[in-house]
Amino acid sequence: MTSPFGPLVVIANPRAGRGRVDAALPQVERVLRDEGLGYRIVRSTHPGHATEAARDALLAGERYLVAVGGDGTVHEVVNGMISGGRPIAPDAVLGVVAAGSGCDFVRSFGLPGDAGQAARHLAGDRVRTIDVGSVTCYDGDSEKTRYFVNIAEAGLGGAVVARAAGLSRFLGAARYASGFWLTLPGFRPAAVRFDVDGQVFAWRAFNVVVANCRFYGGGMQISPKSDPGDCLLDVLVMTGPKSDAFTTLPKVYSGTHLPHRNIAELHARRVHVEADRPFPVEADGEMLGTTPASFGIIPGVIRLKV
Numbered sequence: 173m174t175s176p177f178g179p180l181v182v183i184a185n186p187r188a189g190r191g192r193v194d195a196a197l198p199q200v201e202r203v204l205r206d207e208g209l210g211y212r213i214v215r216s217t218h219p220g221h222a223t224e225a226a227r228d229a230l231l232a233g234e235r236y237l238v239a240v241g242g243d244g245t246v247h248e249v250v251n252g253m254i255s256g257g258r259p260i261a262p263d264a265v266l267g268v269v270a271a272g273s274g275c276d277f278v279r280s281f282g283l284p285g286d287a288g289q290a291a292r293h294l295a296g297d298r299v300r301t302i303d304v305g306s307v308t309c310y311d312g313d314s315e316k317t318r319y320f321v322n323i324a325e326a327g328l329g330g331a332v333v334a335r336a337a338g339l340s341r342f343l344g345a346a347r348y349a350s351g352f353w354l355t356l357p358g359f360r361p362a363a364v365r366f367d368v369d370g371q372v373f374a375w376r377a378f379n380v381v382v383a384n385c386r387f388y389g390g391g392m393q394i395s396p397k398s399d400p401g402d403c404l405l406d407v408l409v410m411t412g413p414k415s416d417a418f419t420t421l422p423k424v425y426s427g428t429h430l431p432h433r434n435i436a437e438l439h440a441r442r443v444h445v446e447a448d449r450p451f452p453v454e455a456d457g458e459m460l461g462t463t464p465a466s467f468g469i470i471p472g473v474i475r476l477k478v
Contacts, residue, residue: 188272226252242272330452396427
């Protein structure tokens with residue numbers, strides 16, 4: 173007896189969550205054995221290893237990939253499942269066991285944040301087809317393209333992720349909030365130009381959110397209307413003064429900050445963003461590069477185990 177999708181390839185970042193993933197793996201294994209699920213474990217050892225492991229597994233004919241860790245681990249595994257804007261294996265399935273310090277992706281689907289409960293969800297045959305975003309931006313002097321399942325940002329959000337990465341991991345989920353308040357005072361808005369499915373817009377803005385799902389930053393429901401199956405990106409352009417953060421941020425946790433007079437809401441399949449000074453770009457909590465950046469949506473490219 174095993175999964176209807178075949179044996180599981182469990183791709184784990186043992187260092188994620190200050191070692192919580194490594195500590196959770198024995199429990200995950202017990203659940204998988206109790207459920208009669210065949211599996212093998214790949215422990216990632218360096219950045220990009222989870223992407224390599226996912227791609228190698230699919231090319232070898234394996235079809236059930238499970239990311240164990242935070243949003244960064246999910247990001248890497250998804251980037252190993254897609255190449256050139258297409259799935260390497262259209263029949264592949266992605267499972268997620270949230271065990272890192274940042275696990276916002278699973279919140280949009282009501283999946284458990286507890287490793288043991290999440291492992292039990294890996295049994296059965298229930299899947300949901302979801303969209304994936306793409307982002308092409310500049311990394312030094314060259315362009316690169318990455319794929320994201322959750323949320324990407326250009327501007328303040330990218331600067332916050334970069335700052336948070338340098339903070340102590342002992343802060344856990346509070347690293348993002350700490351990075352936000354440390355970054356906000358010195359971050360300057362810029363003149364930002366947009367091409368949104370052929371329509372041109374311009375604002376003076378300090379942050380651009382490009383959302384496929386709803387949550388980021390440790391439970392903030394930044395894009396409460398996002399549906400990862402509607403074949404559209406939800407774009408939020410923060411145009412107001414930075415002081416808006418003091419009144420808006422508490423409402424973001426409940427998703428009640430929209431509509432807002434200083435947040436432009438757009439919906440699109442493709443978005444191109446340019447700023448009069450380079451804005452840092454992040455996706456799924458991973459630093460990617462700077463603007464100019466182009467974002468797109470790939471409909472129904474991932475089958476998510478729910």
